[in-house]
Amino acid sequence: VPPVELPEVGVRASPAAVRAWCQAIVESLGTPVDIAADVADVLVAADLRGVASHGTFRLPVYCRLAEAGVLAVEARPARIGGTSVISLWDGRDGWGAHAGRVLIDDAIARASSLGMAAALVRHASHFGIAGWYAMRAAAAGMIGVVMTNTSPLVAPTRGRGQVLGTNPIAVAAPSAEHGMFVLDMATSAITWGRVLVAQRRGQALPAHVAMDTGGDPSADPAAVLDGGALLPLGGLEESAGYKGYGLALMVDILTGVLAGANTGTRVVPFSTALGPSDLGQLFIAINPVAVDADDFDRRVDLLLEDVLSAPAAPGGNPGVVIPGQPEADRERLQRRIGIVLDELDHASLAELGGRLSVPFPETRPFRCDALEDWE
Amino acid sequence: VPPVELPEVGVRASPAAVRAWCQAIVESLGTPVDIAADVADVLVAADLRGVASHGTFRLPVYCRLAEAGVLAVEARPARIGGTSVISLWDGRDGWGAHAGRVLIDDAIARASSLGMAAALVRHASHFGIAGWYAMRAAAAGMIGVVMTNTSPLVAPTRGRGQVLGTNPIAVAAPSAEHGMFVLDMATSAITWGRVLVAQRRGQALPAHVAMDTGGDPSADPAAVLDGGALLPLGGLEESAGYKGYGLALMVDILTGVLAGANTGTRVVPFSTALGPSDLGQLFIAINPVAVDADDFDRRVDLLLEDVLSAPAAPGGNPGVVIPGQPEADRERLQRRIGIVLDELDHASLAELGGRLSVPFPETRPFRCDALEDWE
Numbered sequence: 029v030p031p032v033e034l035p036e037v038g039v040r041a042s043p044a045a046v047r048a049w050c051q052a053i054v055e056s057l058g059t060p061v062d063i064a065a066d067v068a069d070v071l072v073a074a075d076l077r078g079v080a081s082h083g084t085f086r087l088p089v090y091c092r093l094a095e096a097g098v099l100a101v102e103a104r105p106a107r108i109g110g111t112s113v114i115s116l117w118d119g120r121d122g123w124g125a126h127a128g129r130v131l132i133d134d135a136i137a138r139a140s141s142l143g144m145a146a147a148l149v150r151h152a153s154h155f156g157i158a159g160w161y162a163m164r165a166a167a168a169g170m171i172g173v174v175m176t177n178t179s180p181l182v183a184p185t186r187g188r189g190q191v192l193g194t195n196p197i198a199v200a201a202p203s204a205e206h207g208m209f210v211l212d213m214a215t216s217a218i219t220w221g222r223v224l225v226a227q228r229r230g231q232a233l234p235a236h237v238a239m240d241t242g243g244d245p246s247a248d249p250a251a252v253l254d255g256g257a258l259l260p261l262g263g264l265e266e267s268a269g270y271k272g273y274g275l276a277l278m279v280d281i282l283t284g285v286l287a288g289a290n291t292g293t294r295v296v297p298f299s300t301a302l303g304p305s306d307l308g309q310l311f312i313a314i315n316p317v318a319v320d321a322d323d324f325d326r327r328v329d330l331l332l333e334d335v336l337s338a339p340a341a342p343g344g345n346p347g348v349v350i351p352g353q354p355e356a357d358r359e360r361l362q363r364r365i366g367i368v369l370d371e372l373d374h375a376s377l378a379e380l381g382g383r384l385s386v387p388f389p390e391t392r393p394f395r396c397d398a399l400e401d402w403e
Numbered sequence: 404v405p406p407v408e409l410p411e412v413g414v415r416a417s418p419a420a421v422r423a424w425c426q427a428i429v430e431s432l433g434t435p436v437d438i439a440a441d442v443a444d445v446l447v448a449a450d451l452r453g454v455a456s457h458g459t460f461r462l463p464v465y466c467r468l469a470e471a472g473v474l475a476v477e478a479r480p481a482r483i484g485g486t487s488v489i490s491l492w493d494g495r496d497g498w499g500a501h502a503g504r505v506l507i508d509d510a511i512a513r514a515s516s517l518g519m520a521a522a523l524v525r526h527a528s529h530f531g532i533a534g535w536y537a538m539r540a541a542a543a544g545m546i547g548v549v550m551t552n553t554s555p556l557v558a559p560t561r562g563r564g565q566v567l568g569t570n571p572i573a574v575a576a577p578s579a580e581h582g583m584f585v586l587d588m589a590t591s592a593i594t595w596g597r598v599l600v601a602q603r604r605g606q607a608l609p610a611h612v613a614m615d616t617g618g619d620p621s622a623d624p625a626a627v628l629d630g631g632a633l634l635p636l637g638g639l640e641e642s643a644g645y646k647g648y649g650l651a652l653m654v655d656i657l658t659g660v661l662a663g664a665n666t667g668t669r670v671v672p673f674s675t676a677l678g679p680s681d682l683g684q685l686f687i688a689i690n691p692v693a694v695d696a697d698d699f700d701r702r703v704d705l706l707l708e709d710v711l712s713a714p715a716a717p718g719g720n721p722g723v724v725i726p727g728q729p730e731a732d733r734e735r736l737q738r739r740i741g742i743v744l745d746e747l748d749h750a751s752l753a754e755l756g757g758r759l760s761v762p763f764p765e766t767r768p769f770r771c772d773a774l775e776d777w778e
Contacts, residue, residue, distance in 0.1 A: 030645065109695040111518035113488050116694050143486035146519055148694060171656065187713030187723040199653045201660075209656065211649035217642060234641045243716035261637050261646055266609045267592060270405065271636055274586035274726040277706065278574045281546065281584065285576075285702045286691060292709035316661060319491050319523060320484040327660045331652065334667035338562030341618035348562040351649040 031078020031358040032225060038394045039374050040366030045389035047072040050084050052386045054123075057094040059101040063126040070125035070156040075367045078358035079212075081221030082157045085373050088380050089299050090123075090154075096301035099123065099153060105130050113142060116287065117149040121304040124155030128174075128309065132161040135313040136168050143318035150289040152176070152307040154298045158198035159212030159352075165313045166200035166208050169325075173312040174198045177284040179297040179305060182216045183257040185265050185273040188243025190257045191293055194219055195279035200352070203328040206336070210352025215275040216258040223249050223258075228372070236263035283308035368394050406453025406733040407600060413769045414749050415741030420764035422447045425459050427761045429498075432469040434476040438501040445500035445531040450742045453733035454587075456596030457532045460748050463755050464674050465498075465529075471676035474498065474528060480505050488517060491662065492524040496679040499530030503549075503684065507536040510688040511543050518693035525664040527551070527682040529673045533573035534587030534727075540688045541575035541583050544700075548687040549573045552659040554672040554680060557591045558632040560640050560648040563618025565632045566668055569594055570654035575727070578703040581711070585727025590650040591633040598624050598633075603747070611638035658683035743769050 047068050054064035067090075075083035093099035103122030110116035115134060119127040131147035138145035155161070158174045165172025178193030194214035201209045217237035226233055227249035240246040241255035245264065252258075261272025284291035289308030296305045316324035332350050340347040362368060369377070374391065381388040422443050429439035442465075450458035468474040478497030485491035490509060494502040506522035513520035530536070533549045540547025553568030569589035576584045592612035601608055602624035615621040616630035620639065627633075636647025659666035664683030671680045691699035707725050715722040737743060744752070749766065756763040 111516075111693050113520070114518040114689070114694050141486075143489040144519070144521055145488070171661070183716070184710040184713050184723045186716055186720050187710065188716045189713050191709055191713045199649075199656075201656050209652065211646075211653055213643075213646040213649060217637065237642060239716070243714070261643055262592065263638070263642055267612060267638055267642075268588075268636055270726070271586075271588040273710075274574075274588060277584065277710070277726060278586055280706055281574075281576050281703060282689075285699065285706055286546070286689070286694060288695070288702070291702065291706045294705075294709075314489070314657075314661070318486050319489050319661060320663070324660065327663070327666065328656060330669075331655055331660055331666045334566055334669075335559040335562065335648075335652070338559050338564050338566045339618070341558070341561055341563045341614070345561050348559045351645070351652060 030354045032080055032222075034368055034396050034399070035370035035394070036396050038368055038370040039391035040368050040394040041389050041391045043072060043076060043363060043367050046075065046084060046367050049381065049386060049389050050087065053087060053091070053380065053384055056384045056386055057091060057101050059123065063104070063123055066126040066129045067123050070128070070160050072367070073160050074157045076359040076362050077157070077355035078362075079157050079355070080373065081219065084377060086156075088376055091380060091384070093301055098301050098304055105149060110148065112138065113144070114146040114148060117147060119149045119152035121151050121153060121306070124153035124307070127152055128155040128161050128311070129164070131309070132164050132172065132174065132311045132313065135311045136165055136170060139170060139313035139315045139318070141318065144312070144314045146310060146312045148287040149309045150287040150306065151304065152289065152309045153305060154307070155309065157212060158196045159200065159210050161311055162198040162200035162212070163208060163210055166202045166210070169202055169315070169317070171201045171314040171316065172199065173314070174310065175279045175283050176309040177280045177289070177291060177295060177307055179295040180293050181220050181258050182260055182276055183239060183243070185260060185270040188239060188257060192273070192276040192280065193295060194258065195276045197275070197279060201328055202325045203332055204325040205329045206332045206350055207356055208352055209328060209332065209350060210355065212352075215261050215272050215279060217261050217263050217269070217272065218258055220258065223252050227253060236267065283310050286310070366392065405729045407455055409743055409771050409774070410745035410769070411771050413743055413745040414766035415743045415769040416764050416766045418447060418451060418738060418742050421450065421459060421742050424756065424761060424764050425462065428462060428466070428755065428759055431759045431761055432466060432476050434498065438479070438498055441501040441504045442498050445503070445535050447742070448535050449532045451734040451737050452532070452730035453737075454532055454730070455748065456594065459752060461531075463751055466755060466759070468676055473676050473679055480524060485523065487513065488519070489521040489523060492522060494524045494527035496526050496528060496681070499528035499682070502527055503530040503536050503686070504539070506684070507539050507547065507549065507686045507688065510686045511540055511545060514545060514688035514690045514693070516693065519687070519689045521685060521687040523662040524684045525662040525681065526679065527664065527684045528680060529682070530684065532587060533571045534575065534585050536686055537573040537575035537587070538583060538585055541577045541585070544577055544690070544692070546576045546689040546691065547574065548689070549685065550654045550658050551684040552655045552664070552666060552670060552682055554670040555668050556595050556633050557635055557651055558614060558618070560635060560645040563614060563632060567648070567651040567655065568670060569633065570651045572650070572654060576703055577700045578707055579700040580704045581707045581725055582731055583727055584703060584707065584725060585730065587727070590636050590647050590654060592636050592638050592644070592647065593633055595633065598627050602628060611642065658685050661685070741767065
């Protein structure tokens with residue numbers, strides 16, 4: 029998920045202070061300290077990487093779900109079956125970030141000797157950015173592969189309406205010299221969050237990434253949000269949108285179907301309090317050392333140098349970047365200048381802090397055109 | 404890989420006869436009988452499924468490689484390492500279809516008790532349609548996931564030139580009522596074979612699936628074939644082409660890098676006799692029963708019924724199909740009327756048969772407009 033553009037104006041807050049605030053908010057709902065720490069880690073990581081749609085911005089929704097009893101704030105995932113290679117867990121509708129952290133750690137620990145291991149969970153909740161869990165495996169020297177199904181927003185190729193989730197796939201791998209390879213992508217052509225951002229900013233959508241309620245492609249955010257749907261990655265059938273459609277089904281099969289969770293249209297939307305989503309999630313870790321790939325990270329470099337050496341496409345193009353690099357750059361920037369929030373997001377979080385008597389941390393003004401002075 | 408359109412006119416030949424001929428051709432090169440049988444099975448399966456670009460059409464190239472000593476016709480894959488969960492093999496530059504069959508069978512056998520198992524191969528050769536191996540796992544009641552890297556044809560997002568392979572991903576899973584789910588897709592927006600077909604038929608390409616030698620998007624097959632490159636799935640960056648680019652890198656990391664094979668620009672093109680391609684390939688089998696998903700195939704049905712129930716998009720759209728269904732329909736048709744070849748492909752195979760003294764089987768004329776009479 030590449031970072032969204034920084035807002036023209038907004039506020040910035042210390043990452044450590046936002047993390048502490050986030051943890052305190054989650055604890056204030058009755059969540060045990062260690063679980064709240066996982067939630068804060070994952071949400072603030074999304075903020076830092078510029079994936080604001082999956083960061084602390086979502087806290088008001090999580091809080092509403094917790095207060096409605098739909099999110100079980102004290103629940104811990106329980107292992108209920110599977111094998112030594114692929115474990116099956118019940119997430120008990122608890123915090124997704126906590127279950128996700130426990131499950132990727134479980135897969136990493138077993139992959140260390142087995143070479144490859146996986147953990148599957150049913151009754152799982154929204155877990156933020158899938159890339160966080162894949163990156164945890166990469167930080168341990170492994171390849172991480174993480175998938176989740178999500179509530180329906182995407183039309184199948186040749187069809188219309190919200191049937192499949194944006195069902196993301198995240199893959200991370202360490203390299204020796206070029207930072208971490210991190211692919212963290214929805215299998216749709218665009219996310220719902222980006223449509224909302226486009227509407228808020230009065231921008232048109234790219235062609236062929238979404239449809240209106242009648243099933244015709246539409247670049248108008250309002251028409252899409254009013255009963256429309258997203259197109260799968262690839263867009264229309266002629267530009268291979270059937271591949272994104274197939275990938276969305278693949279993710280649902282490997283998560284919801286395999287884990288015994290909800291699938292397709294049965295996944296309860298995250299932002300309602302109608303009931304738990306009962307998502308399915310899959311966490312895989314592969315240990316290159318165990319498969320005799322001792323020089324794995326240098327061989328990743330060799331591949332990444334191939335793409336970095338490609339001449340830039342014309343049109344003032346800034347040149348090739350490695351997946352995950354823009355997010356890593358954004359994190360480096362925000363660790364220095366603070367987490368940047370636009371005024372609407374800041375107001376929403378400040379209101380939440382006020383309501384739960386955990387005031388949002390002190391902020392300083394942010395202006396995009398002053399960015400160079402801070403760098 | 405959805406079927407290519409049937410030619411207006413051509414010939415048709417009995418599938419059993421084409422299979423026997425294919426096996427005899429491969430044996431005539433000095434290939435042991437059992438290895439030749441695997442090659443014939445995989446190539447004829449591609450013909451039957453309508454993926455002509457990966458079927459017997461490729462035999463002249465395979466023969467050229469064998470005659471040049473680049474393809475080791477007698478070589479058998481050897482297990483050289485890995486673990487009980489993820490085995491590592493040396494393909495010894497032998498027939499890709501044989502090594503692929505051995506490796507998916509190895510993964511299936513171990514997944515039966517382990518729940519999930521994988522096999523990795525280096526020094527691998529072109530193995531035809533990735534879907535064949537994934538379908539073999541699905542026929543055993545499992546989920547199959549298969550990937551291979553391929554020689555460079557795809558430009559990275561923001562770059563130009565041939566840097567990454569079309570690096571396909573295949574996934575198959577059984578369903579109880581709706582046939583097999585089979586996703587078999589290149590991670591590029593289009594394949595090189597389709598560009599060749601468009602040129603031969605005088606058709607323009609869809610917008611934003613390929614570029615010319617300067618890096619500008621081009622719908623002209625000739626401009627693409629003359630030093631251009633394919634775009635990743637998703638097309639341009641604004642329509643999420645960076646996701647296809649990331650998927651292509653992911654496949655190269657999970658195959659070439661992890662297996663210790665060639666990667667990126669170092670993969671030797673299949674159709675030259677410059678040397679072995681030294682591909683990397685990954686075969687994964689997941690056994691739903693071992694992870695307590697006993698009703699797996701019925702739960703796949705439930706998901707597939709969701710997409711089949713979606714109303715059709717407007718514009719005379721034929722309605723939603725399940726990935727793999729068009730190919731299965733084509734196979735059903737061709738098992739009845741025979742494998743259809745256009746006149747160019749038929750001439751090429753007849754010439755090969757003449758040269759190797761293994762005459763191509765008897766054919767009957769094919770005319771697309773007479774199809775209804777035969778059905």
